[in-house]
Amino acid sequence: MNGRIWTEDEDETLRINWPRFPAFLIAHVLRRGRASIYRRAAQLGLKKADDFKTQPLARLWNGTEEPASVAARFKPGQTPPNKGLRRPGWSSGRMKETQFKQGRPASESRNYVPIGTEKVDPKRKVLMRKITDDPNIFPVKRWRPVHVMVWEQVRGEIPPGHIVVFRPGRKTFAAADITLDRLELVTLAENMRRNSFHNRYPPEIKELIRLKGRITRRVNARSKEQSNEEQGQ
DSSP states (O other): OOSOOOOHHHHHHHHHHTTTSOHHHHHHHHTOOHHHHHHHHHHTTOOOOTTGGGSTTHHHHTTTTOHHHHHHSOOTTOOOTTTTOOOTTTSTTTGGGTSOOTTOOGGGSTTOOOTTOEEEETTTTEEEEEOOOOTTSOGGGGEEEHHHHHHHHHHOSOOTTEEEEEOTTOOOSOGGGOOGGGEEEEEHHHHHHHTSHHHHSOHHHHHHHHHHHHHHHHHHHHHHHHHHHHHHO
């Protein structure tokens, strides 16, 4: 859902609906994340309608009047559920027993794994290897893609604006099989083109995507007409 190139149909849908509808509804229609909707709206210079925040459903849309949200709020004078409770380790002097000590090594953590450990990153879909325990480095940065390390060992540092990827059909999660002949250096622009829907799907699927866009535009246009008619009454 995320990371794909915006199509003309999606841009048109966004232009029609952005002035009067909240981002989460548009995100649902376009099957994108809210952050993607906000970014694209900013790129296209779109603005909300002047009366957007005063519409009857505006407070419901932003969640402030959602029934579940209202029911979960603390009421004036309500007693906190944990008031007066004393749990082991909470009493004076006991907290120090469970606190992390200054300079505590990472190896003492219950989920610690040693340097050299490998895992498959579920988001990037590549094999990662732990390279350091340095506490000054953010935990995520202590891991590096194995295929990038293989490339750099032979070809050196990756130049700016480029990325190392597996050649088509040669991707693997087995460290021993990740060799230089499976990899190639491409520009970020080329990598984006390869992953666009124009190149990822066969003609039949692309035509269905375009058809969905046309239908969506017609539905949105009709909704806009009805909205204008209701406001004119």
